[in-house]
Amino acid sequence: MRVGARTGMTLPAHGTSSGKVLLAWLDPDEVRRLLPHAKLAPLTDRTLTSRRDLEAHLVQVRELGxxxxxxxxEDEVRSVAVPVRDTGGNVRAALAIxxxxxxxxxxxxxxVAAVLKEGAARISTVLPA
Structure with a gap:
């Protein structure tokens, strides 16, 4: 099985595991600034399309890590992502599969999340604040 190159492709943060991780550790006001509309664009029939539902989901993301x-x-694609922190503890990136x-x-x-967290922790030791 192989995934084709996606160079230059962007997806809305609310529809991806990496994007949701990055949004989860932002200040809620910043999330509202980045996503100013109450309705969010669907990518599939499973995409969260309400900012209110997304905000509730981001609380769960923070709790789970x-x-x-x-x-x-994307239909038929699943993913898991964890935050990557710098040495100061700030979320700077996401590690996903x-x-x-x-x-x-x-x-x-x-x-899978536990394994990703181990990798993210190793990256974090060398990522400057």
Whole structure:
């Protein structure tokens, strides 16, 4: 299985696991500034389309320490992302993995997130504040 190059492709943050991780650790006012409309554009029929629902979801992302995406940005693509912090503890990036549903079921998400968190922690030790 292979994923084609996506150089230059951008997707709305509210529809991706990496984007949701980055939004989750922003100040809520900054999220509202970046997403000023109450209605968010759908990418698939699973995308969160309400800023209010997204804000509630971001609370869960912070509590869990990761975000998951089950076909929200693209049908038949699932992903998990965790925050990457600098040495000062600020979230600067996201570390993510994507897979088809046959290789990433809901039962595997927490384990995948744990492995990603280990990698993010190693990156964090060398990422300057």
């Amino acid at each position: 990761y975000a998951a995406n089950f076909g929200e940005s 994507s897979a088809p549903p046959s290789r990433l079921d809901e039962a595997a998400v927490a384990g």
